[in-house]
Amino acid sequence: MSPRRTPSGGRVNRLRTIRFTFDGTAYTGHQGDTLASALLANGVSLFGRSFKYHRPRGVLTSGVDEPNALVTVLRGEVREPNIPATMVEIHDGLTAVSQNRFPSLAYDVSAVNQLGGKFISAGFYYKTFMGPVIGPLKGTRFWMLCEKIIRRAAGLGRAGHAPDPSRYERMNAFCDVLVVGSGPAGLAAAHEAAQSGAQVILAELDPCFGGSANWSGETIDGEPAATWASDVVGELKTHDNVRLLKRTTVWGYYDGNTLAAVERVSDHKDTPAKGAPRHRHWTIRARKVVLATGAFERPLVFPGNDRPGVMMASAAMRYANQYGVLPGEKIAVLANNDSAYRAMAALAKAGARIIAIADLRQDVSAACRKLANDAGAELLTGHAVISTEGGKKLSGVKLAPFSATSGVSTGNARDIGADCLIVSGGWSPTIHLASQAGARPVWSDDLQAFLPPETGKGWIGAGAFNGNFSTAEAISEGFAAGRNAAGQPALETTALPDIEPAPLDPNPAPVFEIKAKGKAFVDFQHDVTADDVRLAHLEGFVSVEHLKRYTTLGMATDQGKGSNVPGLAIMAEALGKPIPEVGTTRFRPPYAPVSVGALAAERFGDLKPERLTPMHDWHLENGATMYSAGLWFRPMIYGGPGETIEQAYVREAQATRETAGIVDVSTLGKIAVQGPDAAEFLDRVYSNVFSTLPVGKARYGLMLREDGLVFDDGTTWRLGEHDFLMTTTTANAGKVMQHLEYFLDVVWPDLKVHLTSVTDQWAGAAIGGPKAREILASCVTGTKVDNEALPFMGIVHGEISGAPVMICRLSFSGEMAFEVYSGAGHGTHVWEALIEAGRPFDMVSYGLEALGTMRIEKGHVTGAEIDGRTSARDLHLGWMLSKKKPFIGSAMMDREGLSASGRLELVGLISLDNRPLSGGAHIVEEVDAANPHGSLGHITAACFSPALGKYIALALVSGGKARYGKRAHISDPLRNRFGPVEIVSHHFFDPEGKRMHG
Amino acid sequence: MAEYSAFSLLKNALSGNRDWKPAWRKPSPKASYDVIIIGGGGHGLSTAYYLAKEFGITNVAVLEKGYLGSGNVGRNTTAVRSNYLLPQNTRFYEHSMKMWENLSHDLNYNVMFSQRGVLNLAHTPGQLDDLARKGNAMRHLGVDAELMTPVEIGRRVPGLDMSQQARFPIYGGLMQERAGTARHDAVAWGYARGADRRGVDIIENCEVTGFLRDGDRVTGVSTSRGDIRAKKVAVAVAGSTGRVMQLAGIDRMPIESHVLQAFVSESLKPFLDTVLTFGMGHFYVGQSDKGGLVYGGDLDGYNSYAQRGSLPIVEEVMSEMLALFPSLAPVRVLRSWGGVCDMSMDGSPIITTGPLPGMYLNCGWCYGGFKATPASGFCFAHTIAKDAPHEFNAPFTLDRFSRGTVIDDKGQGPTPRMH
Amino acid sequence: MLITCPYCGPRDVSEFAYQGDGNRTRPDPASTDSEAWNAYVYDRLNPAGIHNEIWQHAGGCRVHLAVVRDTLTHEISSVRFAREHGTPTHSRRNHGAKA
Amino acid sequence: MGEQLSPLEPIFRPGSHGNFVDGVGVTLSEIAPGSIVQLAAWPGEEKKLMAAIGSVTGLKLADGAGAGASSDRYAAFGFAPGKFLVSDASEGLATTFAGKVAAATGTVTDLSHGRTAIRIAGPRSEWVLAKLFAVDFSLPAFSVGSGISTTHHDVFTQIQRSGPDSFDLYVFRSFARSFWKMLCHASDEVGYEVR
């Protein structure tokens, strides 16, 4: 038997023993234990170290609000840092380690930080480390040196470098009613909503439904509350309109009543079921939400309140009632309200000795006195704990008379031996989700807490969330909220279960701090003390948001669930203002931390889909090295054994110019433009005219943006009077489609044109080179491909090896070339037939590098030149700007800045030192490698030109044409490449186009 | 007021930290000032500071509708860099960088400027060429930049997925070593303290609700704390530019207000020692001194003044983070928030006199204005004091759109959400 | 955020592409009024409050929608086909930007 | 004319996969219709276009968004205002429609090669699809025969409910392989059979 496990009671399965380790020590616990409860049962009191002072810390709470007991869970090499031990369900093989300590949890060298306490008070780092004004540590260097040390000391757990092999998933859900929280209020709400037939989702962050019913020790209808809860759950399970989600934290409340939740599907298992995710990210679109999220008990601020062994009263009660664990044997109590008495009674019942109760109030109800008496505890009203004793473990507390009005202790102190101090400073409703949804918290003087407003637009609250802390109220409000949310009329009277009435008054005395000597913590994890809050006040950081940012109060992993209200109460006192005037900091998602993996869900390991052309497998089988081009994959080269990239593309380009080459162009964007107004539409969107294009012909077109700069280019084929096939660049396909759709829908709705993306309908193979026509002729049936049947820019239809094809004679490579389009499902078939036909001619397949090489030789522009800043004239495409008609961009393209001299213009460059040029190199008149300056422009694309036998490039250069024939220099300091070039026309090769016209 | 130093810290520690003074006063507004600056963000405060320090104009009020620094200066991801493509931007941001390098001293306030580098990743040869173009452009203006190979990147950033099997393998990167991060709030507070020490009135919880006019001329403002007159009224309200200009009767501006989200993870021991940007989407990440990974991605993509984001971007950003760091899947997101960005039509800022007589305008910072804070304040102060721009902000006019002299670093054209 | 497409019904915002200020009118294509063009291309109404916007249901029916939405609360009060209703109409004077 | 080559070819693994020990949650198959055609009416001409669909396929489409129907051979549904996707087990449907839809009524666009049709059937179909799409797949919200257009991140998808627990998904061919992998991955949990 573990030292602190009660002999009986609790809801853990004592028949199931589970083995786990913490900091390398093996422990056992029971099924149903959390890591916190199991370690407490084993007598462990030291769980972690605080952030700044590295103070020893124990467990403060029993839930998501835990600030102290953070651990790292190890799964093989994978590290999951900063998990509250209160939220880890133990399972066989669980391996957890403590964090933020060196060399060990018990002996941490950084604990010396505590000695500097006053020196390293809030915001100290803003005031120092600025370093000397001169010398080697001037500027930022001194700070960066200090920063290294500070960064190492700060931080909590360590993240690993080993990739997480877990699976994460997303789930979309829709419902009429989402109930958040499954305490008495949530269960009642779910029950009523389910009765009405509504689609209901009930989400509970704990591993079991029931909320506080699992540990309140109350009875409902004569049975333990937990039994009532499991009965309700049992009934809910019989409804097929109800989905029950446990281990599911609703963490975000987004616009449109969209809520985000994370279900921890298999964290509590040794191995997840096959295919099951570790976390499932639920996006729930709910018509109505019932918020039944309960309340958090708040700590009190007093010296030594962070000693391991100090614990929230409700948490202690939960350890006793739910887990069958006593957090201590000799327990002292500190309270400003009645709820601690319930906890105390439960602990006494479970076998602990209650030594004394220090109640900050002078007057305590008879009911409380009776409870104290029954527990055999000494009740000291008007008393406070003014310090705690012990090292890494509580050994005693100092009690002294206390005045709630002045907040200071008044009389002689008394020492009391205790190994556990339970504390209750009142309750704060869990209004986080409502606040995320835009609700403004309302201060309640009675409860000394921020409450939600009555209801929100999309939600209804119930139970402790509303500040109604009795189970009877929780259930009746739950019933009402459930009906309301399901759209049912309210009942005149509701038959409520019979609940043992709570004799206790939830209203606390308005005391948050006990002022006495010593460090009194407000934010435990971040070591923010009451004095830090007052220092912030002194220095003018008095707005709550300044307080937070200056002291880091509420910025730790618990986000101030317990500490925010005490913190701002202390500020309010310093300011002499009431708390509601000071306000509260903004609530933000997530309600509790959520794994990054869960949010990435199915995209973890699979960021983007792969887009493949019909011939993809052929390319791979034939030695292609693939590039990613947006989402597409395209062959870069088909490298031979031992070939470099340059050797491969040079070989491919050369062979194409000598005989023939074939390239996969299926990725080009293709848009079917259909309808009686199609030609008119094209006239408006292209800078040149399309209405004059005869059926069976294609034309090169240029599109501008509305601002007059070049947008995209491509050829458009007229397949019928009302039927065009537009091609776009691969990169811009989606953008062009959207641009065109916008104009049709919004600007010219009168035009009868339909647009359809047919990119995927067609496989495209471009075959070019002196032998291309011969090769084509040898395999095409049903049409001729000679000059007459298929002139430049002509289109014919035929078949290749039984598959219908559409062939257009156009050229990007500058050779006699054809684009052969076939149905995508026939793509590989046609491609292979073309390859076969090309074999006698030594035709090569070529990749993007060779394609790029040939287009550079020809001076054709692509995305590198059409970079969103260039005008048609910059690219020498002014001839494509029709003067006969307005078109998109025509009104803006002549603004002074777009026709100014000195703009970057397209030119060609030839390397004069026979060394390669690279994209992104700049061009200067005179090289100054030591102090590069005077950039005239930059290289957009470069290659070795087999046709010219030289390294050449396209470039955008200020002055452009005027520099033809002039010498300049490459200045590429990044790659340490400088050298002479000649500036020439971008038409390097066959400027008259003899080859493609044939 | 006392200087901040290790010595003053010690002295105060010994006296129980009871003698510290407010970092800035909390004055009530006077009836009139020489200059009113609307907006107590980084730019408004730095403008006030430099007006006083460089131009001797101290009869100045900064009016802030909420708490000081409640806008984007308090919610940005703190990257400071000058790695721009176009010379107008590079020159301006490099000037800012130089000011950052001495800012803590200048302000006697540690703004924790940490030159840990900003690394842009490339995932294709084409992207690497684009980065080379930018890096070389910087080098030709005397700004530091280096290309990094995958091996160097892998060494610099452990945990990064450098495998060839990655969906978008890392091909190289552009590093600016002098770039880095600064403690955002400290920048606001340091400038506020600096301006206050030179006599500037910083007035919080004072919302400008209208402009006082004499014909076209702006002669002051009405505020939630009464009317205040001024010879010159300067607007530096970042995401609120649309709203404030509307108060002056100017409905339409080359600005859209968009929400940008940011995220911080739970605190971790040092994991990432530089700032990193992903090249195949919108993602960037750094680590705060406190240990949180601070990261973000794309705009939510629609006009908003709500400082609140939507879920799809959350998911997008997380997926991109894991594409780079597959070991971070179990690490948890601590908090998310949103800020409202004044997205301009070419992605570059506007710092100018006008558009009305007596008015001065500073806006269009998109999601990149934190790093501009020193230079923006300095140039804006110059513009206000001299009624003419400084050479560094001369290109950032309002009429550059009609004139076609846009400064479009990303080449996206007049689609603000794309910049 | 959910947008109720008149054709597809309520869908997640991730299916939609924002196309900006819906109060702009494109000058006559042949117009040479450079101020009008500049205003159309570069100037935007950017109210804090009710805004007329164009969205495309890009991940659905691909239709453009005229949406009236509050930029302070993200609440949507009307969604119609842009094609039928043209530029969304909402009285300019009334866009309630009460600073 | 020759069979189309399926984009799923190298990764199509018939048999049971994933967590199927307790039964197969879904069955995945490629439908491979001979024809997939998009029909789009000019505003006001929708009825005529629907009549043409009826005359070719024998399917009667109800009014209203997304309305659809299917038979052994044909399937048709609306996916956008005035726009329909029609599939036919046989080839040549576009040609047939070209003769039936007047230019004044609307347009016919052949997508037989451009879209890949995948069927998911079985008791856990809704569950698996809900992992990928932000759409309510429950029967009351999505009736048999009707269709929608939606997206999974970059993958645009048209979906017709072909039975109480059966859905036909039409995706762009270039994305089909990636999509299929993702669908299989999502089905692991419930066990799936590829047929």
Ligand SMILES: Cc1cc2nc3c(=O)[nH]c(=O)nc-3n(C[C@H](O)[C@H](O)[C@H](O)COP(=O)(O)OP(=O)(O)OC[C@H]3O[C@@H](n4cnc5c(N)ncnc54)[C@H](O)[C@@H]3O)c2cc1C
């Ligand atoms: C999430 C996010 C991440 C970012 N990341 C970076 C980054 O990494 N690097 C970078 O360089 N930049 C970044 N930015 C951009 C940067 O934060 C802003 O460009 C910059 O802060 C804007 O200038 P500012 O500081 O003056 O603005 P703000 O701080 O927004 O100041 C404007 C002030 O005006 C006040 N105001 C508005 N209306 C009125 C009124 N009527 N009366 C009185 N006062 C008014 C506001 O309350 C506000 O305080 C980011 C922005 C966001 C939102």
Ligand SMILES: NC(=O)c1ccc[n+]([C@@H]2O[C@H](COP(=O)([O-])OP(=O)(O)OC[C@H]3O[C@@H](n4cnc5c(N)ncnc54)[C@H](O)[C@@H]3O)[C@@H](O)[C@H]2O)c1
């Ligand atoms: N002063 C007091 O004595 C006092 C104070 C507070 C509560 N209570 C007791 O609490 C009960 C109130 O019932 P109740 O149902 O309102 O609260 P509850 O505390 O019983 O249940 C709330 C439930 O919501 C869950 N939850 C909270 N946030 C969640 C989220 N974001 N996602 C998923 N689950 C979430 C919690 O895990 C918890 O189980 C009564 O029995 C009452 O006696 C007493």
Ligand SMILES: Cc1cc2nc3c(=O)[nH]c(=O)nc-3n(C[C@H](O)[C@H](O)[C@H](O)COP(=O)(O)O)c2cc1C
């Ligand atoms: C660089 C940076 C680091 C942050 N680190 C933390 C943090 O460690 N903990 C935390 O709670 N919030 C952190 N925040 C977020 C702030 O708490 C806050 O959300 C943000 O400043 C926006 O303000 P708001 O949420 O009040 O609107 C950080 C913000 C920034 C800009």
Ligand SMILES: [Zn+2]
């Ligand atoms: Zn739609």
